[in-house]
Amino acid sequence: MSSADQGLETTFKATAKRSIADRLANELRFVPVAVGLLALFIFFATQSEVFLTSRNLNNLMIQSTVTGIIALGLVFVLLTGEIDLSVAGTSGVASVFMAKLVVDFGAPVGVAVFAGVMCGVLIGAASGRWITLIGVPSFVVTLGVGLVLNGVQLMILPRTGRYNLLNTGVDEIASTTISGTGAWIIFAVAVGAVSWVRWSSYHARKSQRLPASFGQMVLLPVAIIGGSLLVLVLVLSSLKGLPMPIILFLGLLGGCAYLTGETRFGLYLYAIGNSAEAARRAGINVNRIKIAAFAIAGGLAAFAGILAASRILGVSVSSGGGIGGGALLLESIAAAVIGGVSLFGGRGRIVGVLFGAMIIATVSNGLNLMGVANEARLIVTGLLLVLAVSIDRGIEKIAGPS
Amino acid sequence: MALDRVVAEPILELEGISKSYGGVKALTDVSLTLRPGEVVALVGDNGAGKSTLVKTMAGVVKPDKGRYTFEGKNVSINGPSDASDLGIQTVYQDLSLCNNLDAVQNLFLGREQTLPWWRGGRIQRAECEVRARQVLRKLRLDSIALDRNVGAMSGGQRQNIAIARSILWEPKVVLLDEPTAALSHSAAEQVGVLIRELAAHGLAVLVISHDIHHFVIDVTDRIEVLRLGQNAASFSSKDVTGERVVNAMVGGEEGINSAG
Numbered sequence: 001m002s003s004a005d006q007g008l009e010t011t012f013k014a015t016a017k018r019s020i021a022d023r024l025a026n027e028l029r030f031v032p033v034a035v036g037l038l039a040l041f042i043f044f045a046t047q048s049e050v051f052l053t054s055r056n057l058n059n060l061m062i063q064s065t066v067t068g069i070i071a072l073g074l075v076f077v078l079l080t081g082e083i084d085l086s087v088a089g090t091s092g093v094a095s096v097f098m099a100k101l102v103v104d105f106g107a108p109v110g111v112a113v114f115a116g117v118m119c120g121v122l123i124g125a126a127s128g129r130w131i132t133l134i135g136v137p138s139f140v141v142t143l144g145v146g147l148v149l150n151g152v153q154l155m156i157l158p159r160t161g162r163y164n165l166l167n168t169g170v171d172e173i174a175s176t177t178i179s180g181t182g183a184w185i186i187f188a189v190a191v192g193a194v195s196w197v198r199w200s201s202y203h204a205r206k207s208q209r210l211p212a213s214f215g216q217m218v219l220l221p222v223a224i225i226g227g228s229l230l231v232l233v234l235v236l237s238s239l240k241g242l243p244m245p246i247i248l249f250l251g252l253l254g255g256c257a258y259l260t261g262e263t264r265f266g267l268y269l270y271a272i273g274n275s276a277e278a279a280r281r282a283g284i285n286v287n288r289i290k291i292a293a294f295a296i297a298g299g300l301a302a303f304a305g306i307l308a309a310s311r312i313l314g315v316s317v318s319s320g321g322g323i324g325g326g327a328l329l330l331e332s333i334a335a336a337v338i339g340g341v342s343l344f345g346g347r348g349r350i351v352g353v354l355f356g357a358m359i360i361a362t363v364s365n366g367l368n369l370m371g372v373a374n375e376a377r378l379i380v381t382g383l384l385l386v387l388a389v390s391i392d393r394g395i396e397k398i399a400g401p402s
Numbered sequence: 403m404a405l406d407r408v409v410a411e412p413i414l415e416l417e418g419i420s421k422s423y424g425g426v427k428a429l430t431d432v433s434l435t436l437r438p439g440e441v442v443a444l445v446g447d448n449g450a451g452k453s454t455l456v457k458t459m460a461g462v463v464k465p466d467k468g469r470y471t472f473e474g475k476n477v478s479i480n481g482p483s484d485a486s487d488l489g490i491q492t493v494y495q496d497l498s499l500c501n502n503l504d505a506v507q508n509l510f511l512g513r514e515q516t517l518p519w520w521r522g523g524r525i526q527r528a529e530c531e532v533r534a535r536q537v538l539r540k541l542r543l544d545s546i547a548l549d550r551n552v553g554a555m556s557g558g559q560r561q562n563i564a565i566a567r568s569i570l571w572e573p574k575v576v577l578l579d580e581p582t583a584a585l586s587h588s589a590a591e592q593v594g595v596l597i598r599e600l601a602a603h604g605l606a607v608l609v610i611s612h613d614i615h616h617f618v619i620d621v622t623d624r625i626e627v628l629r630l631g632q633n634a635a636s637f638s639s640k641d642v643t644g645e646r647v648v649n650a651m652v653g654g655e656e657g658i659n660s661a662g
């Protein structure tokens with residue numbers, strides 16, 4: 001290595017001197033939440049013998065998928081500093097629309113699911129267009145849109161108030177499990193994808209002769225993600241195999257993490273969330289990015305609604321959380337916020353949603369096993385939300401302004 | 403700090419620029435010349451028209467009348483992108499940085515290199531970082547941590563990043579609106595060193611400042627005074643006192659001294 005190259009590495013050594021608090025406030029933001037989840041696991045394991053069984057963990061994770069997928073989409077919108085209160089309504093309408101296509105019109109399942117998701121994308125894009133065009137705050141527009149969607153949902157439901165999806169093929173989406181070789185192929189693909197992304201970042205830095213640590217950039221993340229997936233596959237394989245909802249949730253999680261973390265679109269979400277004016281001056285089409293964020297939120301919400309319909313074998317008045325979005329809307333927002341996504345824009349990571357959704361599902365599942373009543377569940381979830389955001393704030397204060 | 407040097411051909415010339423907002427005459431018949439390698443201070447009281455003049459050069463404000471000459475050719479500027487296409491970059495007072503992004507991300511914001519979509523469309527962070535290191539090295543800003551959020555940095559460092567960003571795409575002219583207003587004395591000194599560095603690389607630099615006695619006299623080559631939207635005086639920085647400049651700003655001195 002020439003002396004000029006060594007110069008490059010030594011003069012920028014300030015790079016290495018970042019405080020733990022600074023890291024916790026940024027790329028390690030999910031660590032406190034992950035620790036919290038672990039603590040909950042330990043607590044419930046001591047309270048109930050059933051909690052750590054494969055069957056219960058399987059149920060717990062499936063419980064987290066619908067909320068989790070809606071929360072994934074919400075992150076895109078939250079990062080830009082906006083909010084979408086119509087996601088639950090969108091999931092309800094899209095699932096009823098999909099069911100109507102299948103039951104009343106005999107549409108193939110694939111076509112109906114695609115149409116349902118596109119319906120969500122269009123709803124999101126339309127809200128986004130309205131918000132950016134007129135400049136009405138997004139919480140007002142999407143609150144209104146959510147109520148409109150609740151009305152539409154009631155209108156397109158049949159007089160019985162319900163479409164039954166048993167034996168329509170839609171039910172098979174959620175009930176499918178993949179075991180044996182199939183499960184290991186999925187495992188290999190997932191680990192391969194993560195390794196490839198991490199390794200190519202590392203390789204690009206190395207080939208530009210920038211400082212790069214193989215351990216930190218490749219080995220550690222691949223070991224953590226690969227190890228977790230390995231445990232997951234082993235635990236779930238002892239039952240029927242990998243349930244499709246979990247595969248879909250984790251697949252979408254990976255896709256969203258890539259989109260927000262690696263692409264220009266993702267970077268612009270963060271930039272806009274911090275300063276829309278600075279983004280505009282940098283030549284970013286702020287409105288287009290925001291509309292895309294709402295469209296993604298709508299599409300993922302629709303997909304989550306369809307998944308929920310498939311799981312409970314039908315759609316009804318209460319699909320999409322009922323009027324106003326109910327617990328589904330609140331828990332989706334809570335999943336994102338507990339996972340470290342700021343409601344003020346520009347902060348948080350997709351991976352946080354995994355922990356946020358799991359925490360909500362764990363509290364619900366664990367308290368249920370302990371025989372605690374439903375009202376306690378709401379109280380505990382609410383307190384955890386406040387606690388999570390408070391811890392986040394505390395870390396941010398220590399890390400300094402940004 | 404002004405050096406004796408061969409006077410270069412003007413790169414940017416404004417002649418007879420006027421601009422009113424309704425009844426308010428922000429600029430009346432103002433002229434200004436910028437040369438490569440020269441740092442010009444634009445000074446004047448609040449409301450004297452400094453920002454309006456800079457915005458005119460940046461293409462943000464369209465003047466009512468006047469000539470705009472760039473590299474000897476008469477040009478018409480119809481928006482900020484016309485100005486940046488010519489090689490004119492502006493650093494606004496609020497810096498327009500994203501506090502939640504790091505230095506490299508801010509330097510390249512809106513102009514990231516990416517892989518084609520069929521190869522994953524990823525931002526080529528390593529390539530951007532190499533380029534960022536080169537630019538920061540050239541400006542002797544090696545102490546800036548590249549992967550820290552700029553929101554966690556000092557005012558001086560943020561100002562320097564904003565300036566570095568403006569020269570990333572090798573402009574010919576850099577305009578700075580009050581780069582030292584929010585800075586401590588030592589941070590302002592560092593920004594002054596950086597501005598001299600830009601001029602040493604052959605850029606024409608215009609800087610608005612209120613810090614006459616230190617920053618303006620020490621850092622710039624020539625001082626142009628605006629008063630009530632008109633050219634009031636012009637001084638060579640090396641043979642003028644702060645008092646005379648301030649006098650010209652507030653109207654205590656008659657006549658126009660020619661720059662040395």
Ligand SMILES: Nc1ncnc2c1ncn2[C@@H]1O[C@H](COP(=O)(O)OP(=O)(O)O)[C@@H](O)[C@H]1O
Nearest residue numbers: 423426428446447448449450451452453454455
């Ligand atoms: N967008 C605007 N609309 C109306 N008046 C303006 C506008 N911009 C500047 N002015 C007026 O023009 C004059 C010059 O302003 P400005 O260029 O900002 O002065 P300076 O930067 O020297 O303080 C002031 O009287 C100001 O009120």
Ligand SMILES: [Mg+2]
Nearest residue numbers: 449452453454
């Ligand atoms: Mg001004």
